Amino acid sequence: MPISHRVAARVGALTIAGALLAGLTACGSSSSPGSSATTTRGATTTSGYEVVSDSVVAAGLSSVQGILALLATDPKDGPVLAQIEPTWASFEGTIKAKAQDTYLKMEEALTNIKAAAKNRSKDAAAKARQEFSDLAKAYIAEHPA
Numbered sequence: 001m002p003i004s005h006r007v008a009a010r011v012g013a014l015t016i017a018g019a020l021l022a023g024l025t026a027c028g029s030s031s032s033p034g035s036s037a038t039t040t041r042g043a044t045t046t047s048g049y050e051v052v053s054d055s056v057v058a059a060g061l062s063s064v065q066g067i068l069a070l071l072a073t074d075p076k077d078g079p080v081l082a083q084i085e086p087t088w089a090s091f092e093g094t095i096k097a098k099a100q101d102t103y104l105k106m107e108e109a110l111t112n113i114k115a116a117a118k119n120r121s122k123d124a125a126a127k128a129r130q131e132f133s134d135l136a137k138a139y140i141a142e143h144p145a
Helices: 003-026 054-073 084-089 092-098 100-119 122-142
Strands: none
Touching: 054 084, 054 092, 054 100, 054 122, 084 100, 092 100, 100 122
Protein backbone atom coordinates (compact mmCIF):
# COMPACT_ATOMS: atom_id res chain seq x y z
CA MET A 1 0.00 0.00 0.00
CA PRO A 2 1.50 3.39 -0.96
CA ILE A 3 2.52 5.69 1.88
CA SER A 4 -0.14 8.26 0.97
CA HIS A 5 -2.85 5.60 1.39
CA ARG A 6 -1.43 4.47 4.73
CA VAL A 7 -1.30 8.06 5.98
CA ALA A 8 -4.86 8.64 4.79
CA ALA A 9 -6.00 5.49 6.58
CA ARG A 10 -4.26 6.60 9.78
CA VAL A 11 -5.77 10.08 9.53
CA GLY A 12 -9.18 8.48 9.07
CA ALA A 13 -8.68 6.27 12.11
CA LEU A 14 -7.51 9.23 14.17
CA THR A 15 -10.47 11.28 13.02
CA ILE A 16 -12.81 8.53 14.17
CA ALA A 17 -10.97 8.23 17.50
CA GLY A 18 -11.13 11.99 17.92
CA ALA A 19 -14.84 12.03 17.13
CA LEU A 20 -15.45 9.30 19.70
CA LEU A 21 -13.45 11.21 22.27
CA ALA A 22 -15.32 14.40 21.43
CA GLY A 23 -18.56 12.47 21.85
CA LEU A 24 -17.47 11.40 25.32
CA THR A 25 -16.68 15.01 26.15
CA ALA A 26 -20.06 16.18 24.88
CA CYS A 27 -21.86 13.82 27.28
CA GLY A 28 -21.36 16.17 30.24
CA SER A 29 -23.62 19.07 30.96
CA SER A 30 -22.32 22.37 29.71
CA SER A 31 -21.13 25.23 31.83
CA SER A 32 -19.88 28.66 31.00
CA PRO A 33 -16.17 29.46 31.26
CA GLY A 34 -15.19 30.56 34.73
CA SER A 35 -17.92 28.55 36.42
CA SER A 36 -17.37 25.59 38.69
CA ALA A 37 -20.43 23.58 37.71
CA THR A 38 -20.45 19.82 38.12
CA THR A 39 -20.82 17.64 35.02
CA THR A 40 -21.73 13.99 34.67
CA ARG A 41 -18.03 13.10 34.62
CA GLY A 42 -16.57 15.65 37.00
CA ALA A 43 -16.24 19.30 37.86
CA THR A 44 -15.30 22.22 35.72
CA THR A 45 -12.33 24.07 37.12
CA THR A 46 -12.51 27.79 37.84
CA SER A 47 -10.50 28.38 34.67
CA GLY A 48 -13.27 26.80 32.61
CA TYR A 49 -11.51 23.52 31.85
CA GLU A 50 -13.50 20.37 32.42
CA VAL A 51 -12.09 17.68 34.70
CA VAL A 52 -12.74 14.21 33.26
CA SER A 53 -11.92 10.69 34.42
CA ASP A 54 -8.41 9.29 34.22
CA SER A 55 -9.61 6.74 31.65
CA VAL A 56 -10.77 9.58 29.36
CA VAL A 57 -7.39 11.29 29.85
CA ALA A 58 -5.54 8.06 29.00
CA ALA A 59 -7.58 7.62 25.82
CA GLY A 60 -7.03 11.25 24.89
CA LEU A 61 -3.29 11.05 25.48
CA SER A 62 -3.19 7.97 23.27
CA SER A 63 -5.04 9.83 20.52
CA VAL A 64 -2.73 12.84 20.73
CA GLN A 65 0.32 10.55 20.63
CA GLY A 66 -1.05 8.93 17.47
CA ILE A 67 -1.42 12.34 15.84
CA LEU A 68 2.10 13.30 16.93
CA ALA A 69 3.47 10.04 15.48
CA LEU A 70 2.02 10.96 12.09
CA LEU A 71 3.43 14.46 12.31
CA ALA A 72 6.86 13.15 13.31
CA THR A 73 7.04 11.08 10.12
CA ASP A 74 5.52 13.74 7.86
CA PRO A 75 5.55 17.14 9.56
CA LYS A 76 3.31 19.61 7.77
CA ASP A 77 0.55 22.05 8.45
CA GLY A 78 -2.86 20.64 7.54
CA PRO A 79 -5.69 18.40 8.69
CA VAL A 80 -3.53 16.14 10.87
CA LEU A 81 -2.04 19.12 12.71
CA ALA A 82 -5.52 20.60 13.11
CA GLN A 83 -6.66 17.50 15.04
CA ILE A 84 -4.35 18.21 17.97
CA GLU A 85 -6.21 21.12 19.55
CA PRO A 86 -9.76 19.71 19.75
CA THR A 87 -8.45 16.36 20.97
CA TRP A 88 -6.20 17.96 23.61
CA ALA A 89 -8.93 20.38 24.71
CA SER A 90 -11.26 17.50 25.55
CA PHE A 91 -9.14 16.39 28.53
CA GLU A 92 -6.42 18.96 29.22
CA GLY A 93 -8.30 20.44 32.18
CA THR A 94 -7.77 17.27 34.18
CA ILE A 95 -4.02 17.36 33.65
CA LYS A 96 -3.97 21.08 34.44
CA ALA A 97 -5.88 20.45 37.69
CA LYS A 98 -3.86 17.42 38.80
CA ALA A 99 -0.33 18.11 37.51
CA GLN A 100 0.25 21.78 36.65
CA ASP A 101 3.96 21.37 35.85
CA THR A 102 3.30 18.41 33.54
CA TYR A 103 0.47 20.33 31.90
CA LEU A 104 2.75 23.29 31.12
CA LYS A 105 5.45 21.01 29.71
CA MET A 106 2.87 19.20 27.54
CA GLU A 107 1.60 22.55 26.24
CA GLU A 108 5.19 23.48 25.37
CA ALA A 109 5.74 20.16 23.54
CA LEU A 110 2.53 20.70 21.56
CA THR A 111 3.61 24.24 20.66
CA ASN A 112 6.95 22.83 19.52
CA ILE A 113 5.36 20.15 17.33
CA LYS A 114 3.09 22.75 15.72
CA ALA A 115 6.14 24.89 14.93
CA ALA A 116 8.00 21.84 13.61
CA ALA A 117 5.08 20.94 11.35
CA LYS A 118 4.84 24.48 9.99
CA ASN A 119 8.61 24.45 9.34
CA ARG A 120 8.47 20.85 8.04
CA SER A 121 11.25 19.84 10.45
CA LYS A 122 11.32 16.08 11.09
CA ASP A 123 14.01 16.40 13.77
CA ALA A 124 12.10 19.02 15.75
CA ALA A 125 8.83 17.09 15.33
CA ALA A 126 10.44 13.86 16.55
CA LYS A 127 11.95 15.65 19.56
CA ALA A 128 8.62 17.27 20.52
CA ARG A 129 6.80 13.95 20.04
CA GLN A 130 9.26 12.21 22.37
CA GLU A 131 8.92 14.97 24.99
CA PHE A 132 5.13 14.68 24.93
CA SER A 133 5.27 10.88 25.01
CA ASP A 134 7.58 10.87 28.04
CA LEU A 135 5.29 13.32 29.85
CA ALA A 136 2.21 11.27 28.96
CA LYS A 137 3.78 8.07 30.30
CA ALA A 138 4.77 9.80 33.53
CA TYR A 139 1.30 11.30 33.95
CA ILE A 140 -0.43 7.94 33.39
CA ALA A 141 1.94 6.27 35.85
CA GLU A 142 0.97 8.85 38.50
CA HIS A 143 -2.75 8.84 37.61
CA PRO A 144 -3.64 5.35 36.32
CA ALA A 145 -7.04 4.85 34.72
